[in-house]
Amino acid sequence: MKIKLAITDDHLLVINGLKAMLAPYPHITIVYESSVATTLMEALPAAQPDVLLLDIQMPDIDGLELCKLVHKNHPDIRIIALTNFMESHYIKQMLRNGASGYLLKNTDQEALVAAIEQVYNGEQFLDAGIKQQLLHEMLTGQRSSGYEIPLTRREKEILQLIAEEHSNQQIAEKLFISLRTVETHRLNLTQKLAVKNTAGLVKEAIKRGLVD
16 A cells, blocks of 8 residues: 655644654655645646645635635545644534545544545544544534634634624735635634624624634
C-alpha cells in the first residue's frame, strides 16, 4: 500500500509536525504541502494525492467551502478535516461537503496514521472524542456544554460587519467575495449561534463577546 498525501494548513509548525510524525511510515509519501488554499487548488492536478489533510481555518478560503470545492473537482481525493474545532456544526458540515474523516490537531501518531489508512481504503474516520461528543448530543438532544462555539476568521469578519449593520452586498464588496458566499456564512452563523434572524444573531454575538 502506497499512499500519496497532501497537507494544507496555515501554520508551518503544524505541517512540519505532521511530517515528523509520518516520517517513520514509508508507505505514506507527502507529495504536496501548502499554507494557502489557492496554491493547493492549482497544484492538485499535478500532485494527484490520494488523501488530503485539510485545515478548516484557512486565511484565503474558508475550509468548509474549500472542502466542497476539492470534493467537486477531485472526487477521488479522500479528505480529512484537521482542526481544533469540536463543535458538531463543523463536523457535520465537513462530512456533508465531502470529507471522509475528522481529526483533531492534538491527535497522536497512531490515530493520524489510522485515519489516513482508513480513508484511503474507502472508510470513514472520526476522532474518538468526536464520536463520543456526537453520541452524547444524539442521546440528549443537546450540544455538549463543555465546548465554545468556534468561528473561522472569515466568519468573525462577517459577523463583525453584520453587527455594524452592513448589508450582504456591502460585506461582499468589502471582503471581495461573492454575495452567495456571504449569504452562506450568514446562514452558518445563525445555525451555530442557534438564532432565527439578524437581530438575534447580533444579540447573541454581543452576549458571547464575539464582536467589538
